Amino acid sequence: MEPIYEGKAKKLFTTDDPEVLRMEYKDDATAFNAQKKAQFENKGKLNKAITLLMYQMMEEKGVPTHLVSDVDEVNLMVKRVDILMVEVIVRNLAAGSFLKRTGMAEGTEFKIPIVEFSYKSDELGDPLINVDYAREMEIATPEDCAFLKKQALVINDVMTEFFLECGMKLVDFKIEFGKDSSGQIVLADEVSPDTCRLWDATTGKKMDKDRFREDLGGVMEGYEEVLARLEKARG
Protein backbone atom coordinates (compact mmCIF):
# COMPACT_ATOMS: atom_id res chain seq x y z
CA MET A 1 0.00 0.00 0.00
CA GLU A 2 1.27 3.48 -0.86
CA PRO A 3 1.41 6.01 1.95
CA ILE A 4 -0.84 9.07 1.55
CA TYR A 5 1.98 11.05 3.10
CA GLU A 6 5.63 10.37 3.78
CA GLY A 7 7.60 12.65 6.05
CA LYS A 8 11.17 12.54 7.30
CA ALA A 9 10.46 10.13 10.16
CA LYS A 10 6.97 8.74 9.56
CA LYS A 11 4.55 7.52 6.90
CA LEU A 12 0.76 7.81 6.94
CA PHE A 13 -1.63 5.25 5.47
CA THR A 14 -5.40 5.21 5.10
CA THR A 15 -7.43 2.50 6.86
CA ASP A 16 -10.96 1.07 6.47
CA ASP A 17 -12.15 3.87 8.73
CA PRO A 18 -12.03 7.27 6.96
CA GLU A 19 -11.54 8.98 10.34
CA VAL A 20 -8.49 6.87 11.22
CA LEU A 21 -4.98 6.75 9.73
CA ARG A 22 -2.12 4.35 10.38
CA MET A 23 1.13 6.07 11.29
CA GLU A 24 4.33 4.14 10.66
CA TYR A 25 7.50 5.23 12.43
CA LYS A 26 10.61 4.94 10.24
CA ASP A 27 14.24 4.32 11.15
CA ASP A 28 15.35 7.41 9.17
CA ALA A 29 16.95 10.25 11.07
CA THR A 30 17.49 13.78 9.81
CA ALA A 31 18.96 16.89 11.38
CA PHE A 32 19.69 20.48 10.37
CA ASN A 33 16.68 20.64 8.06
CA ALA A 34 17.55 17.25 6.50
CA GLN A 35 21.08 18.28 5.52
CA LYS A 36 22.35 15.48 7.78
CA LYS A 37 20.79 12.06 7.25
CA ALA A 38 21.22 8.58 8.70
CA GLN A 39 19.34 5.40 9.53
CA PHE A 40 19.24 3.89 12.97
CA GLU A 41 18.05 0.35 13.51
CA ASN A 42 15.11 0.32 15.95
CA LYS A 43 14.58 4.09 15.94
CA GLY A 44 11.04 3.68 14.59
CA LYS A 45 10.24 1.09 17.20
CA LEU A 46 11.67 3.14 20.06
CA ASN A 47 10.00 6.41 19.01
CA LYS A 48 6.66 4.68 18.51
CA ALA A 49 6.86 3.10 21.96
CA ILE A 50 7.91 6.38 23.61
CA THR A 51 5.18 8.39 21.85
CA LEU A 52 2.54 5.80 22.77
CA LEU A 53 3.54 5.88 26.41
CA MET A 54 3.65 9.69 26.49
CA TYR A 55 0.27 10.01 24.75
CA GLN A 56 -1.37 7.51 27.09
CA MET A 57 0.00 9.45 30.04
CA MET A 58 -1.21 12.78 28.57
CA GLU A 59 -4.70 11.43 27.89
CA GLU A 60 -4.86 10.34 31.55
CA LYS A 61 -3.94 13.91 32.54
CA GLY A 62 -6.72 15.32 30.36
CA VAL A 63 -4.62 16.38 27.34
CA PRO A 64 -6.37 15.20 24.15
CA THR A 65 -4.12 13.60 21.52
CA HIS A 66 -4.65 12.05 18.10
CA LEU A 67 -3.90 8.55 19.47
CA VAL A 68 -6.51 5.90 18.69
CA SER A 69 -4.71 2.62 19.43
CA ASP A 70 -1.46 0.68 19.35
CA VAL A 71 -0.99 -1.59 16.31
CA ASP A 72 2.42 -3.24 16.29
CA GLU A 73 6.12 -2.48 16.79
CA VAL A 74 6.22 0.55 14.49
CA ASN A 75 2.58 1.51 13.88
CA LEU A 76 -0.08 3.48 15.73
CA MET A 77 -3.65 4.20 14.70
CA VAL A 78 -4.30 7.92 14.89
CA LYS A 79 -7.28 10.19 14.33
CA ARG A 80 -7.34 11.89 10.94
CA VAL A 81 -6.71 15.56 11.71
CA ASP A 82 -5.75 18.66 9.76
CA ILE A 83 -2.26 19.43 11.00
CA LEU A 84 -1.83 23.12 11.84
CA MET A 85 1.13 24.53 9.94
CA VAL A 86 2.44 26.02 13.17
CA GLU A 87 5.04 24.13 15.20
CA VAL A 88 5.09 24.96 18.89
CA ILE A 89 8.39 24.91 20.76
CA VAL A 90 8.64 25.11 24.54
CA ARG A 91 11.97 25.83 26.22
CA ASN A 92 12.87 25.33 29.87
CA LEU A 93 16.65 25.56 29.51
CA ALA A 94 18.69 27.34 26.82
CA ALA A 95 19.83 24.99 24.02
CA GLY A 96 19.95 24.54 20.26
CA SER A 97 18.89 27.40 18.03
CA PHE A 98 18.13 29.56 21.08
CA LEU A 99 21.87 29.72 21.78
CA LYS A 100 22.65 30.88 18.26
CA ARG A 101 19.92 33.49 18.41
CA THR A 102 20.83 34.93 21.80
CA GLY A 103 24.40 33.99 22.71
CA MET A 104 23.16 32.73 26.09
CA ALA A 105 25.06 29.82 27.70
CA GLU A 106 23.76 26.29 27.12
CA GLY A 107 21.77 25.01 30.07
CA THR A 108 20.73 28.44 31.43
CA GLU A 109 17.43 27.82 33.23
CA PHE A 110 14.55 30.10 32.31
CA LYS A 111 12.51 31.62 35.13
CA ILE A 112 9.38 31.06 33.07
CA PRO A 113 9.22 28.64 30.10
CA ILE A 114 9.54 30.20 26.65
CA VAL A 115 6.93 29.36 24.02
CA GLU A 116 7.77 29.88 20.36
CA PHE A 117 5.96 29.34 17.09
CA SER A 118 7.56 28.34 13.81
CA TYR A 119 6.12 27.91 10.34
CA LYS A 120 6.06 24.21 9.42
CA SER A 121 7.87 24.45 6.10
CA ASP A 122 10.87 22.30 5.16
CA GLU A 123 11.43 24.55 2.17
CA LEU A 124 11.89 27.62 4.38
CA GLY A 125 13.60 25.73 7.22
CA ASP A 126 10.78 26.11 9.79
CA PRO A 127 11.32 29.84 10.39
CA LEU A 128 10.41 31.49 13.68
CA ILE A 129 7.09 33.35 13.43
CA ASN A 130 4.70 35.06 15.84
CA VAL A 131 0.95 35.40 16.33
CA ASP A 132 0.70 38.27 13.83
CA TYR A 133 2.56 36.28 11.16
CA ALA A 134 0.30 33.27 11.75
CA ARG A 135 -2.79 35.49 11.39
CA GLU A 136 -1.67 37.12 8.13
CA MET A 137 -0.38 33.80 6.74
CA GLU A 138 -3.81 32.39 7.64
CA ILE A 139 -2.27 29.32 9.23
CA ALA A 140 -3.71 29.93 12.71
CA THR A 141 -6.01 32.54 14.18
CA PRO A 142 -4.98 34.57 17.24
CA GLU A 143 -7.51 32.47 19.19
CA ASP A 144 -5.86 29.26 17.93
CA CYS A 145 -2.43 30.62 18.91
CA ALA A 146 -3.63 31.53 22.40
CA PHE A 147 -4.96 28.00 22.81
CA LEU A 148 -1.73 26.46 21.44
CA LYS A 149 0.37 28.43 23.90
CA LYS A 150 -1.87 27.57 26.86
CA GLN A 151 -1.99 23.89 25.93
CA ALA A 152 1.78 23.74 25.25
CA LEU A 153 2.42 25.04 28.77
CA VAL A 154 0.06 22.42 30.25
CA ILE A 155 1.87 19.73 28.23
CA ASN A 156 5.20 21.14 29.42
CA ASP A 157 4.09 20.85 33.06
CA VAL A 158 2.92 17.25 32.58
CA MET A 159 6.06 16.22 30.70
CA THR A 160 8.54 18.07 32.92
CA GLU A 161 7.16 16.37 36.02
CA PHE A 162 7.09 12.93 34.44
CA PHE A 163 10.59 13.15 32.95
CA LEU A 164 11.95 14.39 36.28
CA GLU A 165 10.40 11.34 37.93
CA CYS A 166 12.45 9.37 35.37
CA GLY A 167 15.64 11.24 36.28
CA MET A 168 15.67 13.48 33.20
CA LYS A 169 15.51 17.21 32.60
CA LEU A 170 13.16 18.27 29.81
CA VAL A 171 15.28 20.98 28.17
CA ASP A 172 12.96 21.83 25.26
CA PHE A 173 10.60 20.20 22.78
CA LYS A 174 8.59 20.72 19.62
CA ILE A 175 4.97 19.68 19.31
CA GLU A 176 2.37 19.83 16.57
CA PHE A 177 -1.38 20.07 16.79
CA GLY A 178 -4.21 19.05 14.51
CA LYS A 179 -7.90 19.92 14.20
CA ASP A 180 -10.20 16.89 14.27
CA SER A 181 -13.50 16.63 12.40
CA SER A 182 -15.35 18.26 15.31
CA GLY A 183 -12.96 21.23 15.27
CA GLN A 184 -11.18 20.27 18.48
CA ILE A 185 -7.44 20.99 18.52
CA VAL A 186 -5.52 17.90 19.69
CA LEU A 187 -1.86 17.07 20.17
CA ALA A 188 -0.61 15.22 17.08
CA ASP A 189 2.66 13.97 15.56
CA GLU A 190 5.26 12.48 17.90
CA VAL A 191 6.76 13.10 21.32
CA SER A 192 10.13 11.37 21.32
CA PRO A 193 13.88 11.97 21.72
CA ASP A 194 13.74 13.17 18.09
CA THR A 195 11.57 16.10 19.17
CA CYS A 196 12.56 16.64 22.83
CA ARG A 197 15.91 17.49 24.38
CA LEU A 198 16.42 15.32 27.45
CA TRP A 199 19.39 15.47 29.80
CA ASP A 200 20.15 13.07 32.62
CA ALA A 201 19.14 14.98 35.76
CA THR A 202 22.33 14.08 37.64
CA THR A 203 25.10 13.85 35.06
CA GLY A 204 23.67 16.15 32.37
CA LYS A 205 24.28 13.43 29.75
CA LYS A 206 22.36 14.13 26.52
CA MET A 207 19.88 11.33 25.75
CA ASP A 208 18.16 12.71 22.63
CA LYS A 209 18.76 13.55 18.98
CA ASP A 210 21.59 15.91 19.92
CA ARG A 211 23.69 12.72 20.19
CA PHE A 212 23.20 12.46 16.41
CA ARG A 213 23.38 16.20 15.70
CA GLU A 214 26.65 16.55 17.64
CA ASP A 215 28.16 13.16 16.65
CA LEU A 216 28.33 12.03 20.27
CA GLY A 217 27.71 8.35 19.39
CA GLY A 218 25.38 5.95 21.22
CA VAL A 219 22.28 7.56 19.70
CA MET A 220 19.98 4.55 20.01
CA GLU A 221 21.44 3.65 23.42
CA GLY A 222 20.19 7.06 24.57
CA TYR A 223 16.69 6.44 23.17
CA GLU A 224 16.62 2.92 24.66
CA GLU A 225 17.49 4.31 28.06
CA VAL A 226 14.76 6.95 27.78
CA LEU A 227 12.18 4.25 26.98
CA ALA A 228 13.42 1.95 29.77
CA ARG A 229 13.14 4.76 32.32
CA LEU A 230 9.65 5.76 31.14
CA GLU A 231 8.45 2.15 31.26
CA LYS A 232 9.86 1.72 34.75
CA ALA A 233 8.10 4.86 35.96
CA ARG A 234 4.80 3.76 34.38
CA GLY A 235 5.13 0.40 36.19
Ligand code: UDP
Ligand atom coordinates in the same frame (compact mmCIF):
# COMPACT_ATOMS: atom_id res chain seq x y z
N1 UDP B 1 12.63 20.42 17.03
C1 UDP B 1 12.01 19.45 16.27
N2 UDP B 1 11.81 19.67 14.94
C2 UDP B 1 12.19 20.81 14.33
C3 UDP B 1 12.83 21.80 15.08
C4 UDP B 1 13.03 21.57 16.43
O1 UDP B 1 11.61 18.41 16.79
O2 UDP B 1 11.97 20.93 13.11
C5 UDP B 1 12.84 20.21 18.47
C6 UDP B 1 14.29 19.97 18.84
O3 UDP B 1 14.59 18.59 18.87
C7 UDP B 1 14.38 20.58 20.21
C8 UDP B 1 13.35 21.71 20.18
O4 UDP B 1 12.45 21.39 19.14
O5 UDP B 1 14.00 19.65 21.21
C9 UDP B 1 13.94 23.08 19.97
O6 UDP B 1 14.73 23.05 18.82
P1 UDP B 1 15.57 24.32 18.33
O7 UDP B 1 14.64 25.40 17.96
O8 UDP B 1 16.58 24.63 19.37
O9 UDP B 1 16.21 23.88 16.98
P2 UDP B 1 17.40 22.93 16.60
O10 UDP B 1 18.48 23.15 17.59
O11 UDP B 1 16.81 21.57 16.63
O12 UDP B 1 17.75 23.40 15.23
